[in-house]
Amino acid sequence: MSTNDDSQWPLWEVFTQGARGEPFEHAGSIHAADAELALQNARDVYTRRGEAVNLWVVPSNAIVASAPSDAGPFFDPGNDKPYRHPQFYVAPRGVRIF
């Protein structure tokens, strides 16, 4: 199959909000020529069974992503630094612990 880079409309990332107040979550991506049709397409592909009360569409090329090769230095959780975790600290008597 030949390359068909020009046959597709721009790619958009779709974010859905399941209920008011909830965070928007990435649902997937769609192709669309412009923002209004991106919303339409996102609605059809990702929200038609009541999955969302709100939609964001974002041009995929507007997303700045970390590279997998950054995984080490970028995301090192620092497990050797226990004081980063709240469990490290002893709660004073009388403080209700949830």
Next chain:
Amino acid sequence: MAAPRHTAVANPLAEYLQRLGDDRLVLGHRLSEWCGHAPILEEDIALSNMALDLIGHATSILALAGAVEGQGRDEDALAFFRDGTAFRNALLVEQPNGDFAVTLVRQFLFDAYSVLLWDQLSHCGHEGLAAIAAKSLKEDKYHLRHSSEWVVRLGDGTDESHARTQRALDTLWKYTAELFERDAVDDAVAAMGIAVDTAALRSLWDGLVNDVLQRATLTRPPETGPRRGGRTGRHSEHLGHMLATMQSVARAHPGARW
């Protein structure tokens, strides 16, 4: 009640409901013909979704029509075991898909009508019909948004898309007048509390359509030689071919359940 302007029908309410149901069944089937064939995956999904919505509306309406008729026909019997001459859909919705512009212009012209009609019927005096109208209105509003955005982009797009969209509009325009015609059936159901203000409907439709055509840089065609007959079972040659396909499985396996 005004004097009948056509041959009186035995059960005007059943007849009226069949008109509403058949419009949506036939258009829904036409849209479903794009399944697997639309220009891109997203549009394939959109058109198939709209097809399902319309067939869903038709199911509710034809079930009600069967109940009102009282002869033991359910929505499946009405959809799959009536011949073309018994169908009451407007000629517009049975027109073939053509290219993408024809499909979207046909959809837009009907969506604009359907949204305005449901809006009126959602306040009508028949509780069951009003409920179906209110439910269908929500989905048709989305359809109208989809089809009008597409008409604007196709009309105000490239020279090629503009020419094709104008051609589609010129071809389909003569079928729009039928949507707003009144006959004895309309008068009879109006007497039962299902009155549609056709003049208001037409005027709102004109405004809505003109606005979109202007945004789409398309020219509204002149009103010449309107085509009619669908409401009394006189259809174009296209309906029979469509029904042959649509009804083939149900007729080959009558009563089948799965």
